[in-house]
Amino acid sequence: MGIGQRVAAWLAPERAVARAEEAKSWAPAGGTLFLAGGGAGEESWRERSYEALARGGFMRNPVVHRCVAMIAEAASSAPLLIYRGAEEVAGHPILALLRRPNPTEDGAGFLQTLCGHLLLSGNAFVQAVRPDGRDEALHLLRPDRVRVIAAADGWPEGYEYRAGRRVLRLPAEEPGGGRGPVLHVRLFHPLDDGTGLSPLVAAQGALDLHNAAARWNTALLENSARPSxxxxxxxxxxxxxxxxxxxxxxxxxxxxxxxxxxxxxxxxxxxxxxxxxxALSPRDMDFMEAKNGAARDIALAFGVPPMLLGIPGDATYSNFQEANRAFHRQTVMPLMRRLAAALGGWLAERGGEPELRLAFDEDRLDGLAAERDALWTRVGAADFLGEDEKREAVGYGPRQAA
The missing domain is CATH 3.30.1120 (Arylsulfatase, C-terminal domain)
Structure with missing residues (x-):
């Protein structure tokens, strides 16, 4: 029995009807709102594992919780910038929209939730609300409530968002052409053309072992702290x-x-x-090493150096600063570039300005401060470079004439 089946058995998966605020009307975004009863598609909804992974992983496992929180917080920490070619555009409406995506979320919280959806399910869905011809709000759709509707050629032709018995259908493209009101960001899945694969799926065995070790330890304490x-x-x-x-x-x-x-x-x-x-004693089972090994496998799946999580036995990096730098270079920055390219390209095309490019300010990443200081020192000491060449070498444009 897999983790999804076990968690479903523990929780008796009777899904409650969504709260009123979750079932709000999405008519301004151009969708059709109606009531839906049970049907042939119910089996595919039950097969989704996002809820099981979220409960058994993020909500019950401290290693998964910390990995997702670290990546999401780091990815939302750097300010976003808009460029037209090589020139930075200040005060663009897209930046204002991303700083305040909707009345209930700020930009950092929006990006953290987006990263959480992506890491736990392999998919993230963003809906743009356009009441008067331009995007005025962005809302995140919970991945397990979204179904991708494929056309005859296999490409998506729309999306269904289900909250309780209420279903919203959104087109993949606008009626007159162009990008639709839903952005789907997904991680690579080798066996599925329409959805992504969560890193936690690859670490399910380690997650089972780590959770079982925690339950065993709790039961051991409740039973006189000795084997049966x-x-x-x-x-x-x-x-x-x-x-x-x-x-x-x-x-x-x-x-x-x-x-x-x-x-x-x-x-x-x-x-x-x-x-x-x-029963075997903890020493006979090599209890702590098995638990730490499972924790290292979970961290490996998410791309977080175990040293940053305080897991003993990892000697990959010589010090904490080196591990933190590797975490930002190999995990956070690729994710931030992916999200900036997806969000920026989608919003720019919907706004009629496809030449715009969204990026993040790498100089504001605390984990790479030491690298940037060393680069500025080397470039500043290069007497053979002019001032504009030095600025270009560290990522800035030429100084504007007074």
Whole structure:
């Protein structure tokens, strides 16, 4: 039984009807709102694993929670910039929209949620609301509530967003042509042309092991902090315990030796009684190493150096600063470039300015401050470069004439 089935069994997956604010009308975005009952598509909705991964991973596993939070917070920390060619455009409406995507979210919170959806499900969906001819609000659609509608040629022709029994259908393209009101960002999936693959899917085995280790440790503490076993009666002349003796012995064990508060209490055994362990001890199981190994596998799937999570046994990087730099270079920056290109290209085309390019200010990433300082020092000491050449070398345009 996979993690999705186990979590579904734990939670008895009866999905409640969405709250009123989640089922708000999306008519301004150009969709059609109607009520929908059960149908042939219900099986595909039950097969989605986003809810299972979110509950069993992000909501219950500290390693997954910290990995997703670290990546999302770092990816939303650098300010966004708009360029027309090589020239920066200040005060563009797209920047204002991304700083305040909708009345209930700021730009950093919007990007963090977008990254969370992408990392946990492999997919992220953004809806643009355009009441008067230009995009005025951006809303994130929960991935497990969205179904991609494929046309006969296999390409998406629309999207369905389901909240309880209410369904909104949105086109993939505007009626007159051009980008539609939904942006779909997805991670690579080798076996699916329409949806992405979450990093957590690749780490499901490690997630199961880490969660099972935590549950085992909790159960161990609740059961006197010792492995399960049996009291064996070995009388010198044969025979068994009487019913009264058995009940008294059972009551004494439950009253005097069960519970975390009585962990480690020595057991006093009468003549003929012997304790026989019936489970492997933590040392025999190599408990902590198995748990730490599972944590390292989870961190590896997300691209977070285990050293940054405080997981022992990782000697890949010589110090914390080097690990933090590798995290930003190899995980955060590729994700930020991907999101900037997707969001910028989509909003620019919808605004009729396809030549615009959205980027982020790398100089404002705290994790790369040491690299930038070293670069500026080297470039500043290069006497053979002119002032404009030095500015270009560190990512700035030529100085404007006064």
């Amino acid at each position: 076993g049996a009291l064996v009666f070995k009388p010198a002349e044969g025979g068994n315990l009487s019913p009264e003796q058995f009940d008294r012995l059972k009551a004494e064990l439950e009253a005097g030796y069960s519970g975390a508060a009585r962990a480690g209490r020595p057991m006093l055994l009468e003549g003929g009684l012997d304790w026989k362990a019936m």
